[in-house]
Amino acid sequence: METESLFVPRPPRPIRRKVAKAKRRGTSNNECVQLLEQIAKNTSLRIERDLKRDEMDVAREEAFVIQQQKAQEKDMDDREMKIMAMDTSHMSLETKAYWKLRRRDVMRRKLFHDDEPSNTDWLNDENH
Incomplete structure (x- = not known):
């Protein structure tokens, strides 16, 4: 029976100061490396996310x-249709002249695909 009491496990010995410091120092370096790696990974993910967001904004x-x-x-097409359909039979001479110029502008844009207002008398309506 006495032999059984000899094999009872003892509690572990406390860690000495130098050993504890060495363990903390080794752990902190490893933790720093892991932290820096995580920061680099997060930064690259953030950059990718920002690039995708920018691309989506440009597309939008x-x-x-x-x-x-x-x-x-x-x-513009709606306005041009109203201009071309305008009935000038009941208008004064000045108003008729205004709408005639507007029609010329519309015709010029449609025929020549030009967006500038007309300032020339290339389309003479004296015969009409």
Whole structure:
């Protein structure tokens, strides 16, 4: 029975100061390396996310510009149709002349794909 009491495990000895410091120092270096690696990984992920967001913003802006251009073209077509359909039979001479110039501008833009207002008398309506 006495032999059984000899094999009872003893509690572990406390760690000495120098050994404890050495363990902390070794752990902190390893932790610093891990922390720096995690920071680098997070930074690269953030950069990728920002690039994707920028690309999406550019695509969204391009789509918006295209949509605005289509809306402007439709609005221009509507205005041109109103100008061409204007009945000038009941208008004064000055008003008729104004609408005649506006029609010339519309015709010039449609025929020559030009967006500038007309300041020349290339389309003579004296015969009409």
